[in-house]
Amino acid sequence: GENVEQHPSTLSVQEGDSAVIKCTYSDSASNYFPWYKQELGKGPQLIIDIRSNVGEKKDQRIAVTLNKTAKHFSLHITETQPEDSAVYFCAANTGANNLFFGTGTRLTVIP
């Protein structure tokens, strides 16, 4: 099955700085890569996703890049704000319905 690794497990940045979270996957059949944000006491919320026919996607301060050859994808958050503090999960889907999640990154934005 698919194996998704995520780094780092914790990340602290100063407000206004950028944050980058990286994930790798093992199954070359994976074709859909969503990112979720989980705030304390809440369920994961989709913040951005990318499909394998695209190399980069941006939505305001959030961007995701995908390198299919190297089997890795990254989340970039620019101009971080305290409300960006949360646990972030990457995931990969082979199209067979299963979403395989990374182990999560706890992001802390220091005011």
Added chain:
Amino acid sequence: DTAVSQTPKYLVTQMGNDKSIKCEQNLGHDTMYWYKQDSKKFLKIMFSYNNKELIINETVPNRFSPKSPDKAHLNLHINSLELGDSAVYFCASSQVVGGTQYFGPGTRLTVL
């Protein structure tokens, strides 16, 4: 307005009891899921239903039995609860199999 809802939000019970968690989605989606999130925040799929039919059943003890009375509901019944069942359980749905998944708020189960 809640897209995916779960009840109860918190569930505290004794070992050996039987309990149920309910999930409902009002998005008109065909596919629903149950995930377990352990104390280290690791999210793992347990079950998936498409149009009320089971399509994924990961390695989960048969004490866990999902039931989908209709496309909008996927309930999780757990028999003979064990200490290791303590976790947060999330329901999710997607429009189609393999589509974007939307999660509920979670049910924190504590087994004493």
